[in-house]
Amino acid sequence: MEYFKLSNGFLVPKIGMGTNTFGKKDNDFHGEITGDTKELLSSYQNGYRLIDTAIMYRNEAVIGKSIKESKIGRESIIVTSKISARSPFIDSEETIRNYLDQSIEHIGEYVDIYLIHHPSADMETNLNLWRVLESYYDKGLFKVIGVSNFDEEQLKYLMDHARIKPMMNQIESNPNRFNHELIKYSLMHHCLPVAWGPLDPVPNKDVLTNIGSKYHKTWAQVLLRYQIQRGVAVIPKSHNAIRQKENIDIFDFNLTDEDIRKIEG
Numbered sequence: 312m313e314y315f316k317l318s319n320g321f322l323v324p325k326i327g328m329g330t331n332t333f334g335k336k337d338n339d340f341h342g343e344i345t346g347d348t349k350e351l352l353s354s355y356q357n358g359y360r361l362i363d364t365a366i367m368y369r370n371e372a373v374i375g376k377s378i379k380e381s382k383i384g385r386e387s388i389i390v391t392s393k394i395s396a397r398s399p400f401i402d403s404e405e406t407i408r409n410y411l412d413q414s415i416e417h418i419g420e421y422v423d424i425y426l427i428h429h430p431s432a433d434m435e436t437n438l439n440l441w442r443v444l445e446s447y448y449d450k451g452l453f454k455v456i457g458v459s460n461f462d463e464e465q466l467k468y469l470m471d472h473a474r475i476k477p478m479m480n481q482i483e484s485n486p487n488r489f490n491h492e493l494i495k496y497s498l499m500h501h502c503l504p505v506a507w508g509p510l511d512p513v514p515n516k517d518v519l520t521n522i523g524s525k526y527h528k529t530w531a532q533v534l535l536r537y538q539i540q541r542g543v544a545v546i547p548k549s550h551n552a553i554r555q556k557e558n559i560d561i562f563d564f565n566l567t568d569e570d571i572r573k574i575e576g
């Protein structure tokens with residue numbers, strides 16, 4: 312595995328596993344929680360050590376259960392969770408703390424990376440929630456704190472007013488919406504961009520397939536390689552063990568400048 316180093320020295324795997332439909336009936340985001348850990352256990356077997364969840368996915372306890380079942384050890388798996396800066400999660404400071412404590416209890420002992428899932432339109436609301444995250448960081452209950460879906464203005468406000476600057480910004484990035492400017496801005500401020508939905512939806516797969524044929528790689532591997540090569544971590548999700556293995560096999564080739572021009576085009 313290769314890693315990106317965050318501003319506080321924490322090492323994050325360049326690729327992790329998305330889980331927003333894991334442990335749920337019919338692999339449906341809104342489906343009933345089944346507690347099934349099959350996809351998580353195959354992720355660990357395939358070498359994934361970064362797992363992305365959130366309060367809103369309702370499956371934090373499934374992640375915690377899978378870590379115990381895997382016997383790999385809590386310290387060897389890096390878990391990201393998130394709280395939205397929206398009601399009901401932020402209705403009072405006590406409510407926020409209850410949600411954060413529950414995340415810790417579900418995942419086990421601490422949460423490696425904790426993000427504000429969705430910004431509020433009100434900058435002060437974001438800052439108030441951020442201050443609670445900072446206090447958990449101070450206590451070592453979170454090892455990294457950051458944001459998700461923040462635009463430049465929202466990120467700048469936190470950078471200017473927070474005691475601890477956000478270390479990560481998880482945002483959508485795929486060929487329909489690469490988010491180049493926001494990625495550039497995040498990188499410039501040492502805030503690691505992480506691409507959610509990196510494979511979905513993908514038009515013009517042929518361009519990527521053609522590039523991949525030179526390296527014996529698939530369109531998905533080309534797209535994931537593109538992101539990590541430009542300094543962006545990725546968290547593709549797959550329920551399928553073969554595709555999980557395929558997606559993580561992206562560390563043995565390099566895209567050329569010409570390939571990158573075609574991908575961005």
Ligand SMILES: NC(=O)c1ccc[n+]([C@@H]2O[C@H](COP(=O)([O-])OP(=O)(O)OC[C@H]3O[C@@H](n4cnc5c(N)ncnc54)[C@H](OP(=O)(O)O)[C@@H]3O)[C@@H](O)[C@H]2O)c1
Binds near residue numbers: 329
């Ligand atoms: N912060 C946020 O607001 C936010 C928003 C959305 C998502 N996320 C996180 O980001 C993760 C990833 O995003 P996502 O799940 O929306 O989309 P994604 O990972 O880009 O795409 C998932 C889809 O791609 C398919 N797939 C995976 N690998 C493939 C391959 N090698 N070839 C062909 N198809 C492949 C999967 O099908 P199979 O399962 O059949 O392989 C699945 O249908 C989520 O699970 C979640 O953890 C965060």
